[in-house]
Amino acid sequence: MSTDGKSAAPSSAPSPEAPDDWIIDQAWADYTAEDHAVWNTLYERQAELLPARACTPFLKGLDALDLHRGGIPEFARINDELKALTGWQVVAVPGLVPDEVFFHLLANRRFPAGRFIRRPDQLDYLQEPDVFHDVFGHVPMLTDPTFADYMAAYGRGGERAMALGRLKNLARLYWYTVEFGLIEEQGRLRLLGAGIVSSLSESIFALEDPSPNRLGFDLERIMRTPYRIDDFQQVYFVTPSLQALLDATLADFSGLYERLAGACDIALDVILPTDKVFRRGTQAYALRRAHDGACTD
Ligand code: HBI
Ligand code: FE
Numbered sequence: 001m002s003t004d005g006k007s008a009a010p011s012s013a014p015s016p017e018a019p020d021d022w023i024i025d026q027a028w029a030d031y032t033a034e035d036h037a038v039w040n041t042l043y044e045r046q047a048e049l050l051p052a053r054a055c056t057p058f059l060k061g062l063d064a065l066d067l068h069r070g071g072i073p074e075f076a077r078i079n080d081e082l083k084a085l086t087g088w089q090v091v092a093v094p095g096l097v098p099d100e101v102f103f104h105l106l107a108n109r110r111f112p113a114g115r116f117i118r119r120p121d122q123l124d125y126l127q128e129p130d131v132f133h134d135v136f137g138h139v140p141m142l143t144d145p146t147f148a149d150y151m152a153a154y155g156r157g158g159e160r161a162m163a164l165g166r167l168k169n170l171a172r173l174y175w176y177t178v179e180f181g182l183i184e185e186q187g188r189l190r191l192l193g194a195g196i197v198s199s200l201s202e203s204i205f206a207l208e209d210p211s212p213n214r215l216g217f218d219l220e221r222i223m224r225t226p227y228r229i230d231d232f233q234q235v236y237f238v239t240p241s242l243q244a245l246l247d248a249t250l251a252d253f254s255g256l257y258e259r260l261a262g263a264c265d266i267a268l269d270v271i272l273p274t275d276k277v278f279r280r281g282t283q284a285y286a287l288r289r290a291h292d293g294a295c296t297d
Pocket of ligand 1 (some may be wrong): 095096097098112
C-alpha cells in the first residue's frame, strides 16, 4: 500500500474507539500520471464488459457519479452527488482497517476506500483493496437507496456480530453479496458484487464459466458457507432483489446465530436438497486448480 508522506497518518495504531483516526487525506493532487493511467486502463476494460453483465443499479450509479470522465476520481466531487442521493460519503484509508472501525464507518454511512492504486504490473491481482476496487467496484451501488440502507444495516450488524462472537458468519454474508453476489434481473443473472465487477476475469467467469455452482440467496445457508480469497469462487449466490437483501438483513439475527453456533460449515462444492439451483456447476475449474497445485499461475 502507498500512503503519501504528507497525510495525517497517526504514528501509532489508532484506538478502535477513534475510527476517524484511520481516515487520511485522499491527496488527490499527488496522484501521478501513471496512477491515473492505471485507473483508465482498468476502467476501459470494465466499461466494455459491464453493460451486458452488471446489474442496472450499478450501471446507473456509474452514470450518476460521472465516473466516465477519466482518471482517479476526487472523493470530494463524488461525495457531493452521493450525499444528495443516499447520504453516503467515501473516505480515504491507507488499506484494510480493523473490523470494528470498518463496521463503525459503514453504520455511519461512510465507506472506507483505499487511497492507493495498484501498479501497472498488478492489473489483475492484488491483496489489499485499492481505489479502483473500492471506488469503481463498491461506490456505484451506494447510489441506490435500498443498497445504501443494506450497507448501513450491515455495519450495525457487524457491531452486534462481534459482540456475539459470530463475525465469521456475518462476514460470509458480505462476501457472498457485497463482494461476490449475483442478482436476478428480469429472469437473467447479473453481476452485483464489487469483487466481481472490478475484475476483468471474474466478470466473465462468474456469469459464463460452467464450473461454479449458482444458488439462490439463503441467509442461513450463506452464513454456513466458507469462501476462498485466493481464487475464483466455487459457488455464487443469486439475490432475488435488493429489497429482499435488505429485508433479510433487518431481522434480528440472535436466533439465527444461536443455530449457527451448533451448525457445521457446508463444503464449497455441495448442493443441498433445499438449495434453489440456478446452475449446477461442473467444478472443473476448482478441480483443475486443486490438481495443479495452488502455486501455479
Ligand atoms: N477495511 N478498508 C477496508 N475494506 C474492507 O473491505 C474491510 C476492511 N476491514 C475489515 C473488513 N473489510 C472485513 O474483515 C469485514 O467485512 C468483516
Ligand atoms: Fe471490497
